[in-house]
Amino acid sequence: MVLLQPLSRRSAEFLLAIESNEERLLALNDPEAIEKASNLSEGSWVSVEYDMQWLKGVIRYIGSITSYSSDPITGVFFGVELQGEDTGKGQNNGTYRYKSYFKCPQNSGIFASFKRIKPVDHKPSAPPLPTQSSLSLTSTEPLKAGDRVTFFGDKNAHHGMVMDIKDRPNGKMVLISTDKDDEGKQGGEIMLPLDYVIKEELLNKDETEKMDTSQGPEMGGVTDSDEITAGSLVQFLGKTLVYGIVRWTGYLPDKPEMIAGLELEDSSAGVTDGIYKGKRYFNCPPHCGLFVKLSSCRPDDRFSGGKKKLFNGHSDNEEAIVSKEQENVPPIRTEDVSNRLIGKMKGIQGHCNSCYMDSALFSVFSCSSVLDSLLFKSTEHETIQSILLQNIVNPLRKQGFVSERSVMNLRKQLQKREHCPTYTTDEKDPEEFLSLIMQEILILDPPLTLCSQSGSIQKLQKCYYYQIFMDYNHHLVLPTVQQLLEHSFYSNSLKLAEVPACLILTMPRSGKSFKMFPKIIPSTELDITGLLADGPQQCVLCGQLANQECAECFRDTVFSQTGFKYFCVKCSSQVHSHQQRRCHKPSTLHLPQGFSYSQSSGSDRRTPPREKLELFAVLCIETSHYVSFVKYGPQDTDWIFFDSMADRVGESDGYNIPEVRACPEVGQYLHMPLAQLANQVPREMEGVAKRLFCDGYMYLYQSKTMSLYR
DSSP states (O other): OOOOOOOOHHHHHHHHTOOOHHHHHHHHTOHHHHHHHHTOOTTOEEEEEETTEEEEEEEEEEEOSOTTOOOSSOOOEEEEEEOGGGTTOSSBSSEETTEESSOOSTTOEEEEOGGGEEEOOOOOOOOOOOOHHHHHTOOOSOOOTTOEEEEEETTEEEEEEEEEEEEETTEEEEEEEEOOOTTOOOOOEEEEEGGGEEEHHHHTHHHHHTOOOTTSOOOSOOSOTTSSOTTOEEEEESSSEEEEEEEEEEOOTTOOSOEEEEEESOGGGOOBSSEETTEEOOOOSTTOEEEEEGGGEEEOGGGTTSOOOOBTTBOOOSSOOOOSSOOOOOOOOGGGHHHHTOEETOEEOOOSSOHHHHHHHHHHHSSOOTTGGGGTSOOSOHHHHHIIIIIIIHHHHHTSEEOHHHHHHHHHHHHHHHTOTTTTTSOOOHHHHHHIIIIIISOOOOSEEEEEEETTEEEEEEESOEEOOOOTTOOOSSOBHHHHHHHHHHHTTEEESSOOSEEEEEOSOOSGGGOSOSOOBOOSEEEOGGGBSSSOOBOTTTOSBOOEEOGGGTTOTTTOSSSSOEEOHHHHHHHTTSTTTTTOOOEEOOOOTTOOOOOSOGGGSOOOOOOEEEEEEEEEEETTEEEEEEEOSSSTTOEEEEEEEEEEESSTTOEEEEEEEEOTHHHHHHTSOHHHHHTOOGGGSSTTHHHHHHSEEEEEEEOHHHHTTO
């Protein structure tokens, strides 16, 4: 017996946002919740469920987030910006699948169905009133992202860095990433009116003018206060000339001047491990730390003459940006990977939400040359190209390491180019970054040409990557990338106009809450023969040259597991004589020049070649953190795993430790029978294999034959 229940359009839209059919049925029996959701509007205060807790927020968007869908009714989601102490506990910045639906600070946005929303009668509390002294310090000097600032609340001064400045109806608001407070509690993000905030350099101007310069000889000082910051390589003249890296800058309780905490190269010259009078300011090995006046430091002059010296085993010279000689360092060879690339402090060092860029650059350039034309083609943006080649790709391939400063320098240049204030602070999508580099900065010809057929009209579309979209009529449970690509092409009536040198695919997902499949099997070899619009095709039954294609047979697995079905005349006649297929309408194929249908038999009949691409890298995402897998050799076990933020030394003044590790265990899972692989519990899978199968986001394929001509 079938029970039907009429629904309003709005109710159907709310229910479609719930992924599980069981949960959707339970929600249908809660009309009160549907009614409450219908009364919500943008600006309403709500509680939203995320990661097994209820968070406070404000609705910023109500509507569909599947604008690509052709369905007449799509699920309606609530876009919520988290507020107060829950700021930063979300999953995005109001962006879903490369499209922005509302704007909010990073990790402060959530898209949720109505079942995860509860309306609340809540008014936002006003920010703490500033003290009179803070008002007297207010300056009209403009702030910008990255400025260090001070603000007052709870009768205490607090410090932080400007993340963004927003125009609001009641005036300008400043988004601040706060430091730790005086009690050692971790800071967060806070939005304050511009009048409540002052630059630290203005607040401390009077004190810095009264610096006691009798504590040691100065070396001419530093005229530009922005020249030396945490991470800078410096030299200091005390009893002897010593070299080190700045790990912390700020004020000590009994010192009126700005102080720098140095980690020295020579441990015999230090006196601490980052502790001053019982309080830790930074971390370093014992007897390698030293606190000195910032004005007594100057940039390490060993780097000014072009000759680099290594610090902690790695070069960190940000100034040597442009080199006259555009050296061509080839990708790391299979036999050199273990010695040059594997270990801690290897790969690309992450910093400040850079994991998307670190993983993308490592995947594309460490062991493959398919996109090396980006590094040498003529361009108007020579500075960006030189940073990419000389400061990132060459060091990665030569020493197996790239410092965080090199990537930050690239981010700064992209920020200038795009006039986007968040390129040095916020997380982006890997495809957004790669498209920006390939399409807008270095103007690379699109590597992918798609062909869409509408009746007798054929349209070509050039693009830099392909987003896989799936309809709801598939029966895939544990799909391969091959199957996902075929189904996506079939449902969107697409073919490849030519064999691409590089094929970048993004999976049908967006973050942890929107996985379409719990596992995806990477296809180490992608057979694109059946996806080519005008290529010769092979009959799926006899293997000879085909001259017909049947779209209705696509999902029929009787003949083969491949999606697209091609037949020669004889086999097509036999297949479609069956009563279930008599209504099918096969179409005639058009052969490229040089191929013809031979009427002879035996060895004279031609077998068309297969066109295949090989997988060389996979980017994975889990809880907004990107990592990558790279296939660096021909063996099944030739896999490495890269995480630009695998570990960390110190806290706000510390640094990330990147790591590259071998993961041969991936090979055994790729050869495992599907039934056995489906039964694998992700947390029990060996090593990091779970990340590859459960968190795959972007798959990169190459044609070594075609790349020779690009």
